[in-house]
Amino acid sequence: MPQTNRSRNRALVDFVLLPFLFLTVALLGGLRIGDESRTFIFIAPPLVTLLLAVLSMLLFIRGGLLRLHQWVGGDLPPLTNVAHVWMFITIFFATAQAFNSVLPERGLLHWLFSFFFLWTLWNNQFSSFDARRLLRSLAILFGTAFILKHMLLASLYNPEGGWLKRVAGTLLQGVALDAPGFAPATGYIAFFTLALYVVGLIVLAFRQDLHDSHDSALVPPRCAITKTE
């Protein structure tokens, strides 16, 4: 009986909870709230976020967060393969949208942020990672970007202004830091989105750990199905 429950819970996490979490990130990552109109603005992921997502997926595979060779294989049932490929796709788009939520929408800052993300992810490709270190690194990367965009830059573009706006205005005289202004709710949405994304990745890491500790020889979902079958 506990074995059956375990396989059911694994299936729930793998095929319902995780795709749902990642799809919610994909939904909210491009959502902004207009400053004056207070209406929804949906921003599709820019091309650069797809590139960042590809680099992140490579990191996930290198770090052992995604085990592609265990997820998809000729010896697995077709439905399991489809479900795993689907989860892979949801993680990809969630990653792209997580980057979308912390990237300034346009202007010089958009390219500066993109460059720093690309630089960090490219450097990480050559570092040694395990799933936990990778998670910590990503949480810090997204946390820093969130603070920069939704706290510092939001304060910079606040129409009422402040000391930061005056300092930046003096330092960056003549440099066009064009960026649209959004309502404060946008920051809350981005925070929730990133939190959800990191939680999704943590669940993914725990799922891998559980599978490893319970049955290191067998592929987790296949194991769940063969037991019930």
Next chain:
Amino acid sequence: MQSKIIQVAGLGFTIAYAAFIVWIYATEPRTFKEVTTSAQVTAGTYEINQEQFNSALNLFRREQFRAARDEWQRADPAQRDARTQFYIAYAFYREGWGRLYFDQELFKQGLEAINRAIALSPATPLMIDDPDLQMHTAAELKAELEQGLEHNWSDANPLKILRRRK
């Protein structure tokens, strides 16, 4: 076996959710109300608010064109009803029409509205059976609006002062 059911149900549910997300990004609704309106349009259950339409028609007949347009826009928030879009275009035409000159901005907006009306009834030519109107088809109204936006030597003809609004 139950894991397999969860697998199939999970796959179905999340694919439907993903389709919803793609639809949201494609339609870009600005409010929750627009989300429901867009959903109604997609489901084919969208209907205009007939009460607001009639109230707008009354305003139109009393020559309160701006107010009429506002009411029609509220009656058809998704801009999916060809008849309402025709009337909106007609209101732009009547408000923009002048003996000496036509208001170009209003005529341009009228042209946009009539193009929407034409696009919404591609199968049959749009015909409005209203005795208060002098143009009953979308093609006539479109031609009138386009002529109003064109500039040529005949604009200098002083006899144009005698022309009549349709």
